Amino acid sequence: xxxxxLRLATVAVALLVFxxxxxxxxxxxxxxxxxxTNALILSVIASGVWLTFAIGRINxxxxxxxxxxxxxxxxxSTRYGVxxxxxxxxxxxxxxxxxxxxxxxxxxxxxxxxSMISLSITEAVRLAFLNGGEFTRGASGxxxxxxxxxxxxFGITLVPEFDGTSPLPYYYLAVLILTLTLLxxxxxxxxxxxxxxxxxxxxxxxxxxxxxxxAKYRVIAFAICCFIGxxxxxxxxxxxxxxxxxxxxxxxxxxxxLYCFLxxxxxxxxxxxGAFLLVxxxxxxxxxxxxxxxxxxxxxxxxxLWLPNGILSLPLFERWMADTAPRPEEGGRAEPAGAVSKxxxxxxxxx
Amino acid sequence: MTQMIVNGLVLGTxxxxxxxxxTLIFSIMRVVNFAHxxxxxxxxxxxxxxxxxxxxxxxxxxxxxxxxxxLVGVLFxxxxxxxxxxxxxxxENTMLLAMGTxxxxxxxxxxVFGEKQRGVPPIVDGVLEIGDAFLPLSRLLVMxxxxxxxxxxxLFVQYTRPGRAMRAVAQDKEVTYLQGVNIKRIxxxxxxxxxALAGAAGGLLVTVFAVNAGIGTAISVKAFLMVMxxxxxxxxxxxxxxxxxxxAEAIGxxxxxxxxxxxxIFIGIIVFLLIRPQGIMGRTA
Numbered sequence: 001x002x003x004x005x006l007r008l009a010t011v012a013v014a015l016l017v018f019x020x021x022x023x024x025x026x027x028x029x030x031x032x033x034x035x036x037t038n039a040l041i042l043s044v045i046a047s048g049v050w051l052t053f054a055i056g057r058i059n060x061x062x063x064x065x066x067x068x069x070x071x072x073x074x075x076x077s078t079r080y081g082v083x084x085x086x087x088x089x090x091x092x093x094x095x096x097x098x099x100x101x102x103x104x105x106x107x108x109x110x111x112x113x114x115s116m117i118s119l120s121i122t123e124a125v126r127l128a129f130l131n132g133g134e135f136t137r138g139a140s141g142x143x144x145x146x147x148x149x150x151x152x153x154f155g156i157t158l159v160p161e162f163d164g165t166s167p168l169p170y171y172y173l174a175v176l177i178l179t180l181t182l183l184x185x186x187x188x189x190x191x192x193x194x195x196x197x198x199x200x201x202x203x204x205x206x207x208x209x210x211x212x213x214x215a216k217y218r219v220i221a222f223a224i225c226c227f228i229g230x231x232x233x234x235x236x237x238x239x240x241x242x243x244x245x246x247x248x249x250x251x252x253x254x255x256x257x258l259y260c261f262l263x264x265x266x267x268x269x270x271x272x273x274g275a276f277l278l279v280x281x282x283x284x285x286x287x288x289x290x291x292x293x294x295x296x297x298x299x300x301x302x303x304x305l306w307l308p309n310g311i312l313s314l315p316l317f318e319r320w321m322a323d324t325a326p327r328p329e330e331g332g333r334a335e336p337a338g339a340v341s342k343x344x345x346x347x348x349x350x351x
Numbered sequence: 352m353t354q355m356i357v358n359g360l361v362l363g364t365x366x367x368x369x370x371x372x373x374t375l376i377f378s379i380m381r382v383v384n385f386a387h388x389x390x391x392x393x394x395x396x397x398x399x400x401x402x403x404x405x406x407x408x409x410x411x412x413x414x415x416x417x418x419x420x421x422l423v424g425v426l427f428x429x430x431x432x433x434x435x436x437x438x439x440x441x442x443e444n445t446m447l448l449a450m451g452t453x454x455x456x457x458x459x460x461x462x463v464f465g466e467k468q469r470g471v472p473p474i475v476d477g478v479l480e481i482g483d484a485f486l487p488l489s490r491l492l493v494m495x496x497x498x499x500x501x502x503x504x505x506l507f508v509q510y511t512r513p514g515r516a517m518r519a520v521a522q523d524k525e526v527t528y529l530q531g532v533n534i535k536r537i538x539x540x541x542x543x544x545x546x547a548l549a550g551a552a553g554g555l556l557v558t559v560f561a562v563n564a565g566i567g568t569a570i571s572v573k574a575f576l577m578v579m580x581x582x583x584x585x586x587x588x589x590x591x592x593x594x595x596x597x598x599a600e601a602i603g604x605x606x607x608x609x610x611x612x613x614x615x616i617f618i619g620i621i622v623f624l625l626i627r628p629q630g631i632m633g634r635t636a
Binding site: 053058060102105106108109111112113115116117119120121123124127128130131249250251254257258261265291293294296297298300301304305308309 | 377381383431434435438439440441442443444445446447448450451452454455457458459461462568569571572575576578579583610611613614617618620621622624625628
């Protein structure tokens with residue numbers, strides 16, 4: 001089989017497994033379904049970060065936007081009685097709007113500067129919710145967020161109410177969100193927009209010189225990233241039915257990046273592979289739970305030392321990945337001791 | 352009012368020590384030391400254990416913290432950064448490695464030191480009265496010590512051979528290499544000094560604010576803010592940024608309740624970056 005059909009077959013099998021086989025096999029085991037739901041939505045949130053990597057920005061702010069999405073859902077549904085099904089896209093839009101406002105100035109920064117400010121954004125948003133007074137209820141957070149209600153049109157119930165007896169509805173919804181996210185990202189990556197993003201990652205000046213409106217496109221990429229983060233946060237808010245300023249910390253933002261790296265930044269499926277691998281292996285290694293950050297840290301360091309391009313770059317997966325978007329060789333020869341050129345754009349050829 | 356100026360000066364001097372360490376590593380290695388705050392935390396804990404638990408003299412404990420944290424920096428450079436910088440095709444890799452080291456130090460600290468807050472009693476007793484402001488003598492001492500260290504570092508960088516080599520590497524690595532400077536040794540020295548400064552700051556500030564294993568990120572964020580205000584990799588910028596943040600904090604805590612101060616500082620900095628993305632003294636990229 002050519003790589004194209006092989007990949008199509010893989011996607012079909014994956015969909016079948018996620019939509020049919022897993023629910024059938026584990027319908028009696030809420031624990032497994034909860035773990036998988038967790039992994040699915042973490043994959044969604046990390047997929048957003050993947051898009052900012054695509055424009056060459058190291059984004060440590062995703063936790064902040066998941067939190068914004070979560071609080072949007074919490075406030076809209078508990079205070080104004082808005083249905084979850086409206087809250088879900090609205091939360092994404094709120095996160096994207098905040099992303100545009102913050103992103104417009106800070107996206108002018110690059111490389112280390114951008115990552116420093118994005119890490120600070122995670123802290124700033126946490127403080128904002130902590131100091132939100134009655135509106136966000138400070139440290140005590142918002143509890144009793146309602147479950148998704150039923151959707152019915154003309155008296156026909158399309159989606160039954162999530163009554164909390166089984167985690168299966170949440171699981172299906174999570175699979176659906178992830179599928180839509182990956183599909184959109186795949187669509188973006190293979191469109192003109194995707195190539196514009198890639199050109200910006202290689203060399204922003206060059207992209208600008210051939211007429212790409214760099215300022216506009218980087219805000220677009222960031223806004224999509226924040227939208228995805230907001231949707232993920234909204235789901236978690238309805239899934240866990242509570243949210244606190246401490247729900248997302250800097251570590252969560254870093255983990256979202258870690259998932260992308262672990263899977264491999266060159267692949268759309270990278271964040272998903274990374275998130276599933278880590279989340280599931282940690283459930284299997286339950287006794288080690290308390291050492292989770294330590295093991296994550298060692299993994300991060302180990303990957304950078306020995307497998308810097310992620311799991312999907314292993315020869316084992318070569319056939320699947322063979323004809324994904326061609327990527328010109330970048331970076332050139334490393335400089336002595338690997339100095340990064342002073343201009344922080346990653347695509348500059350060294351020496 | 353006087354109290355605000357006094358507090359701002361004390362904070363600014365101590366923050367300058369933190370910002371200088373970060374900017375030093377950045378200028379030489381082009382690496383943001385994400386573990387800077389965690390190194391600060393480590394410095395604080397080393398002083399706590401040597402001074403409070405083992406009863407060692409405070410100044411010896413401080414020296415111990417400086418050397419320990421400096422060596423951690425050297426280990427990171429030799430075993431991790433050197434290899435990753437050689438093989439990395441993307442800038443992201445070294446940055447993620449730096450975050451990995453931060454997470455490593457923090458999670459190890461949780462395992463080894465636990466979650467408790469640890470503080471060290473003030474070094475000297477007594478309070479100085481300046482007008483209507485109060486300045487505890489131990490804070491004055493801490494401030495003086497950090498000022499001495501800053502001056503010593505600046506003199507070292509300005510007038511010694513290794514210091515000159517460090518400045519040369521910061522300007523142009525290849526050309527310095529061609530002049531026969533041992534780049535690797537300078538990188539190690541830079542990491543040692545940068546980390547040691549973080550350790551020193553932690554060791555000094557532990558007498559004022561208690562440390563806990565999770566304090567690193569907050570300190571790193573402060574260090575990033577200072578460097579962004581002043582301009583990354585510029586010594587004078589780091590000091591300027593430190594005093595700017597120190598005074599902003601001192602004024603904010605006087606006027607606003609709780610953690611709103613930091614929220615306002617963040618908003619202020621985002622607006623500031625809109626006008627001057629490279630910081631006050633930074634060169635344009």
